[in-house]
Amino acid sequence: MTRSTLAPNRRFLLATLALAATLTASVSALADTTLRVFSGGANQRPDLMRKLFDQYTAKNPGVKIDIETGGATSDLQRQYLSTVLNAKDSSIDVYMIDIVNPAQYFGAGWLEPLNAYVGEPAVALKPYLPVYASADVVGDKIAAMPAFADAMFMYYRKDLLEKYKLAEPKTWAELSAAAQKIQKGEGDPNLQGLSIQGAPIEGAVCTFLLPYWSQGKDFNDAAGKMTLDKPAAVKGMKEWLTLMDAGVVKKNIAEVKTPDTVNEFKAGQVVFAVNWGFAWDRFSQDKDSKVAGKVGVMPLPAMDGGKSATCVGGWQWAVSAFSKSKAEAAKLVKFMASPEASKYLAAQGSLLPTIQSVYTDPEVLKASPWFKDAANVVIAGRSRPQSERYGEVSDAIRTTTSAILARTKTPEEGVDEIEGRLKRVMR
Amino acid sequence: MNAPSTWDRIRDPSEKTLAVLLLAPAFLLLALIVVYPIGKLIWNSFHDLRLSGGTGAVKFIGIQNYIDVAHDKDFWNAAKNTLLFTVITVPGALVVGLGLAMLANLPFKRRWPVRLALLLPWALPLSFVGLIFAWFFHTEYGVVNDVARRLGNAHQTMWLLSPGYAFAAICFAIIWKTSSFMALILLAGLQMIPRTLYEAAEVDGASKWQQFWQITVPMLMPSIIVALIFRTITALQTFDIPVTMTHGGPGNATQTLAMLIHATTIDYLDVGYGSTLAVFMFALSLCVTAVYLRRIGRE
Numbered sequence: 167m168t169r170s171t172l173a174p175n176r177r178f179l180l181a182t183l184a185l186a187a188t189l190t191a192s193v194s195a196l197a198d199t200t201l202r203v204f205s206g207g208a209n210q211r212p213d214l215m216r217k218l219f220d221q222y223t224a225k226n227p228g229v230k231i232d233i234e235t236g237g238a239t240s241d242l243q244r245q246y247l248s249t250v251l252n253a254k255d256s257s258i259d260v261y262m263i264d265i266v267n268p269a270q271y272f273g274a275g276w277l278e279p280l281n282a283y284v285g286e287p288a289v290a291l292k293p294y295l296p297v298y299a300s301a302d303v304v305g306d307k308i309a310a311m312p313a314f315a316d317a318m319f320m321y322y323r324k325d326l327l328e329k330y331k332l333a334e335p336k337t338w339a340e341l342s343a344a345a346q347k348i349q350k351g352e353g354d355p356n357l358q359g360l361s362i363q364g365a366p367i368e369g370a371v372c373t374f375l376l377p378y379w380s381q382g383k384d385f386n387d388a389a390g391k392m393t394l395d396k397p398a399a400v401k402g403m404k405e406w407l408t409l410m411d412a413g414v415v416k417k418n419i420a421e422v423k424t425p426d427t428v429n430e431f432k433a434g435q436v437v438f439a440v441n442w443g444f445a446w447d448r449f450s451q452d453k454d455s456k457v458a459g460k461v462g463v464m465p466l467p468a469m470d471g472g473k474s475a476t477c478v479g480g481w482q483w484a485v486s487a488f489s490k491s492k493a494e495a496a497k498l499v500k501f502m503a504s505p506e507a508s509k510y511l512a513a514q515g516s517l518l519p520t521i522q523s524v525y526t527d528p529e530v531l532k533a534s535p536w537f538k539d540a541a542n543v544v545i546a547g548r549s550r551p552q553s554e555r556y557g558e559v560s561d562a563i564r565t566t567t568s569a570i571l572a573r574t575k576t577p578e579e580g581v582d583e584i585e586g587r588l589k590r591v592m593r
Numbered sequence: 594m595n596a597p598s599t600w601d602r603i604r605d606p607s608e609k610t611l612a613v614l615l616l617a618p619a620f621l622l623l624a625l626i627v628v629y630p631i632g633k634l635i636w637n638s639f640h641d642l643r644l645s646g647g648t649g650a651v652k653f654i655g656i657q658n659y660i661d662v663a664h665d666k667d668f669w670n671a672a673k674n675t676l677l678f679t680v681i682t683v684p685g686a687l688v689v690g691l692g693l694a695m696l697a698n699l700p701f702k703r704r705w706p707v708r709l710a711l712l713l714p715w716a717l718p719l720s721f722v723g724l725i726f727a728w729f730f731h732t733e734y735g736v737v738n739d740v741a742r743r744l745g746n747a748h749q750t751m752w753l754l755s756p757g758y759a760f761a762a763i764c765f766a767i768i769w770k771t772s773s774f775m776a777l778i779l780l781a782g783l784q785m786i787p788r789t790l791y792e793a794a795e796v797d798g799a800s801k802w803q804q805f806w807q808i809t810v811p812m813l814m815p816s817i818i819v820a821l822i823f824r825t826i827t828a829l830q831t832f833d834i835p836v837t838m839t840h841g842g843p844g845n846a847t848q849t850l851a852m853l854i855h856a857t858t859i860d861y862l863d864v865g866y867g868s869t870l871a872v873f874m875f876a877l878s879l880c881v882t883a884v885y886l887r888r889i890g891r892e
Contacts (some may be wrong), residue, residue, distance in 0.1 A: 248859055249859065252862070348731075366840050417749075418732035420751075421751070421753065453736065555861065557861045558861045565841070565844060565845060566636060566844065568842055569843045572755070572842070572844075574755065575845040
């Protein structure tokens, strides 16, 4: 065979190969959108999210979802995400973010507005608890969609309250009296009356706000301007110190972080404990829990003459402004924020729903009967100040709160300091 | 003879060209990873560069950031803490490190356990050390209070919740962690000192104390200076241990400059102001290094 006779054949073969390659490439481009999702830390249950993602990919062949998990606390996750997003990293398409972050991230131009994909805020966020409609909307843009809710609850030892024939306390003063009666009756020097979070972590922001809010005061107006009522804030912090002097709250409370409260309550060393919703599962299901079946949940006490209020938390799904597959990412977010997903998370992991109707769903209530009580607490819950500069707001409040509880600052000095720092930030 | 063509010049460059060519890669690398970031840092420090809560635009604001820093109570507090940590932990680590080095230099039968013990703190990541010592000094679960209680002291000291104790606890942790590095450098120096010097001193009737001050210390001086430079620069950058032990608390009693810079840029996303703070820290390190280098130059 000569070279010339082979040439046309070879050309044909090459052309066919090239065509085939092009076709395969375009088909696989259609078939495989890989979405990378940052799915929070272990407390945000990436295992359950994975199952939901699998449900989604089963219905949407051609989409693949990779999951990335992050630090254990909201602070650690915020630091990581700030670094990634600041670098305009396009490798992550969808982020799970804490309720306090949408305003800051959206303000920085890191999040894709979702209006074009899920509709206008008034309609798209209507089924959700009101607190999320305000936290996830910046101006008239939807910065994120709710994933699941969380709130600070007051857990208590049902068995001990029954033993001493005490009713659920409605005010902090009643709580103090009840706790002291139990502590005295039990005679155990290690039994704490009340455990709150005093270490300079995100939870300490709530520790500051709870007694303040429960006097019917606001920390900020709708526009985000600070409306701090200093005497009320001082009174709130003094309430904690009074409880400490009475021996109800332990002296080193400024060292206590969220997991410390959980572990100490679980070990039966605490009568009343303020903590997030995820703690319920730890108390009732952990093998080393000594209090399973003895735990009750109630609304947080108020200050005398005030109204119970709690701190709402929770997690949101947001689409990165730097994602290369925004439409696909938004579609996934829409699914993850749907009532079905919310119901699944509530029934499987007792993650609190963000949608009001799911709280009364019989299937969900069968799995987590305590949601009946939780619903009222969450619906009445309030959100921490929404600010584009939330990092500074949080830092000022938690650092000072912790210092007041460590008694290195008086409540008056501390509140002055918070006002001084945030006057410029929240205006 | 013809004038050399371009090709010839490339094939056979002059001494000067060759020098430039050979230095170029190193210079480029240095420019890329040292000069550019420092230049960018200084450029940032003259701008309003807030990633969040600002206008979004990068605006030249002259020395406004520098004026703000001068009036910033947090900056002065952090600068004071940083200098205090440096002044306490650098000599502290030197003294402890010297002791450890001399101990390791003793004619043991088996030296490796001593040397291993020396290496161990050095090999631990800083944040581990911070977490370990945070646990150590914890009011209820800590070893320190547990020992105190067993010795009959029922009062529980809240080490990390009082500004003075927290500061002391962090200094303790830093000295524990860094003295092993000091000891390693000093041990190398000690082994260079000829045995004969001590033998001669013995013969002349010098006491051990005199031998230490007249032979060991002067002969060890170059190693001491090197160790001090490294230690001082890392001391000015103290970050990991206070972050993990107290997170700067109580209040901001143990916040260092590096922690303030981190909070400003990463938590508050205020890159312009954070850069200005970093310029101050850079200048501080530069001054300290210059002092040491002059001292070396004199010798």
